[in-house]
Amino acid sequence: MSAVCYEVYPRSFGDSDQDGNGDLEGARQHLDHLEWLGIDCIWICPFYPSPMRDNGYDITDFCGVDPQFGTMADFDRLLADAHARGMKVIVDWVPNHTSSDHPWFVEARSARESARREWYYWRDEPNNWRAALGAGSTWTLDEQTEQYYLHFFYASQPDLNWYHPDVEAAMHQTLRFWLDRGVDGFRIDSTQCLGKDLTFADDDRCLAGEAINKINDHPYTHEILRKVRRLTDSYDGDRVLVGEVNLRQEARIVQYYGSGDELQLTFNFPPLDAPWDPIVWRMIIAEIERRLGPADAWPVWTLSNHDNSRLRTRYGGSIRRTRAAAVLLLTLRGTVFLYQGEELGLRDLDLRRSEMVDPAGRDGSRGPIPWTADPPHGWGPSPWLPFPPDAGTESVEAQRADDDSVLHLYRRLIRIRHSSRALRYGSWTDLDLRPGVLAYRRRLGEEEFVVLINFMDADREVPLEGDWQVHVDSVAFQGKGELAPYHGVVAAEQALLLAPASAAGRAQTDVATED
Known part of the structure; x- marks a missing residue:
């Protein structure tokens, strides 16, 4: 549960056939990089057949591989090679909606009397719910049958009706398909959206401009998740369910762990919104500990993903802030999710609107990973998006x-x-040492570390009692008892106070910390 997981956005990770689009074989060819880095688990974003109107989250076959990403044999080789390296593999499961091109929806919209009509939601009149990503109303008129269908996201992504037993059975079968192939779990897209208010009452928050996916939190979702958990638990080995519960409130998110019978993990979203401010970060960490600890719920920490700006871009382009934030991310209690390319300190693409592929303009963090120093950086001559700056x-x-x-x-x-x-x-214990410095202690038994992060653009003295030896620091700094600007330190009490780690010292630490 304390794993370091790595998000693979396959279209931008590795290009095996040099056509400019990443693919599953390209991901397999770069597993050595992840093994060298020390990754425990990889999460692979959608690679299923799709018209790609929402970059693969509009699916036409939950049990297939889109030809642009390769074949099922490619997936099986990727899975086997990852397992051979001791890495778990989880895949995206998108249970809230299908593509409007999915055979289920094509049949559902063919006639009001269709056998699959009630696999989706239909109404004669829309309510006031607002769709995500600036997509307007959640209801689109199907002119052929003269009814509106529901979509929390784009009109090309009609929502599945999880109250219908045949939908539940069909979607459970998609889980079994991938579990039978040997995957270790699922990242569940838009988890909080599954249960719906069947009265379809208007919501004043939508009148104020809020999208329904950010406020939908229906009790029926928990019944859906308990059944999914029972299904995955029926398989041998450790299988994990990671929920994208995008509600931004820990008091609500913690409910999705249930009583150990729903999700094992849920993403923690406030860090994606957090400014470079030690007070904000102290409040975020303390709130997570306060809410999740008593519920015996395990935290998940991430600073970026394929839907949000990269860490370095959010933090003003500063490489020193980026390095200090890495110290923060990897010294907190919980599971860590690292988005591809963050380990390189990459920045967002600088694109004009006309150059963007994603309809919501989220391309910035999706530039191809530069593997080699010389162009085309391990890719075909015409990648689907430009490379990040200074590739x-x-x-x-x-x-x-x-x-x-x-x-x-x-x-x-x-x-x-x-x-x-x-x-x-x-x-985790907060240490309020100096304004502008986030400091905390991590302790288990007699083992103890102190983490110090200077959020200021100035040196800060740090008054720690005892002798402390730095094991990892984000910048080379020779000041005893001081932190450099935007400096992160991991220290243990046993030697000189904040003694800087030399290159030789870091090499010795690497050897000493091998598993």
């Missing part, structure tokens, strides 16, 4: 050759996390 100097090849790169910092942090039960499972 050559920030490529995997260039950073592997630089011991002080962001990539090596992530590797050191992941390795010390793997070596320390205190960092993985220990208690």
